[in-house]
Amino acid sequence: MNKDKIFKLAKGFRGRAKNCIRIARERVEKALQYSYRDRRNKKRDMRSLWIERINAGTRLHGVNYGNFMHGLMKENIQLNRKVLSELAMHEPYSFKALVNVSRTTFPGNKAVPKKEGLSSIL
Amino acid sequence: MATTIPTSAFIATPHRCSTGRSSAIWVQKAQFSASSSSLGVSLSLKRPSLRLVSVRCEANGAGMPVIPAQERWMYEESEINGPDIWNKTWYPKAADHVNTEKTWYIVDASDKILGRMASTIANYIRGKNLATYTPSVDMGAYVIVINAEKVAVSGQKRSQKLYRRHSGRPGGMKIETFDQLQKRIPERIVEHAVRGMLPKGRLGRTLFTHLKVYKGSEHPHQAQKPIPLPIRDKRIQFVKK
Numbered sequence: 370m371n372k373d374k375i376f377k378l379a380k381g382f383r384g385r386a387k388n389c390i391r392i393a394r395e396r397v398e399k400a401l402q403y404s405y406r407d408r409r410n411k412k413r414d415m416r417s418l419w420i421e422r423i424n425a426g427t428r429l430h431g432v433n434y435g436n437f438m439h440g441l442m443k444e445n446i447q448l449n450r451k452v453l454s455e456l457a458m459h460e461p462y463s464f465k466a467l468v469n470v471s472r473t474t475f476p477g478n479k480a481v482p483k484k485e486g487l488s489s490i491l
Numbered sequence: 492m493a494t495t496i497p498t499s500a501f502i503a504t505p506h507r508c509s510t511g512r513s514s515a516i517w518v519q520k521a522q523f524s525a526s527s528s529s530l531g532v533s534l535s536l537k538r539p540s541l542r543l544v545s546v547r548c549e550a551n552g553a554g555m556p557v558i559p560a561q562e563r564w565m566y567e568e569s570e571i572n573g574p575d576i577w578n579k580t581w582y583p584k585a586a587d588h589v590n591t592e593k594t595w596y597i598v599d600a601s602d603k604i605l606g607r608m609a610s611t612i613a614n615y616i617r618g619k620n621l622a623t624y625t626p627s628v629d630m631g632a633y634v635i636v637i638n639a640e641k642v643a644v645s646g647q648k649r650s651q652k653l654y655r656r657h658s659g660r661p662g663g664m665k666i667e668t669f670d671q672l673q674k675r676i677p678e679r680i681v682e683h684a685v686r687g688m689l690p691k692g693r694l695g696r697t698l699f700t701h702l703k704v705y706k707g708s709e710h711p712h713q714a715q716k717p718i719p720l721p722i723r724d725k726r727i728q729f730v731k732k
Contacts, residue, residue, distance in 0.1 A: 415580060418580065418625075418626070419580070421619070421624055421626075422622050422623070422624055423622075425619060425620055425621055425622050425624050426622035428620065429620075429622070451580065452577070454580070454622070455576065455577060455580070455581060457622040458581055458622050458623050459576065459581070461622075464622075
């Protein structure tokens, strides 16, 4: 790539990396490598952000993310995590309906009460 | 019933008057009007997302101009229909995290296990309990801790847990036990615990300033009307054996 193209891609870089060709070429190469890698990472990061948001939204209603998704899978509800997170933020009543659907299908792992003394053997 | 949510309602792009998207939602709201009181407690009604929905309806009536079909090619999709909220992940605007409108919580630290309490505090300060959580933005709340000198630890930690700091010079390591530090500066124990649980970085340092720890049971934040921090951990109370 010729120098003009490099400098065009090096806009906003720190120090000599935006002015001097030797340094700019290195930084631009690195920047392009990062952008290649991060186009793939972005998909992962976004999904993890949606899952965190859905988790927070369902915990407001007393259900955690794992049990919620298990219930949805059982009911064959095909909504993806992107849409579910947007629902949790912008449409709280619809989201509560979804949580109830999931809860009726899969009430979650109820903690087994510990039996004390003789009743544990019986 | 609730199972028959039409999925088409969620995939449809928002129309100018947003009736297409909201029509299914109005049905849901009617079904849940009876239980709205229970919903009103768990949802924070100050959430900006609710404001987002109502503003769009108003904007479509007054702010958004009606563009005739012949001229629609001249404009971008966001100018015709409004911002696309279903295909782009929401990112908070400045108005969504104004510090003056954040909730304030208060915790009484007497006889609470240090780490368990610090964990819930850090979650609330970071904003991980909200559906609008964003890792790069400070969406969390403020937390006040009172009676910090009465915080409890289990086992032998009271005499064995060490707090270390280094002045930077050779031989400058200072070591203190939990007991000694509690006598000297009791607030530092809770601050140290919560700081270790917050992210480290520029944002983490700003989040840390949202924690207010006090020694006695008095605090100067009555004007912020703090509400008690909801703690769901069942093993947080210190039980003397």
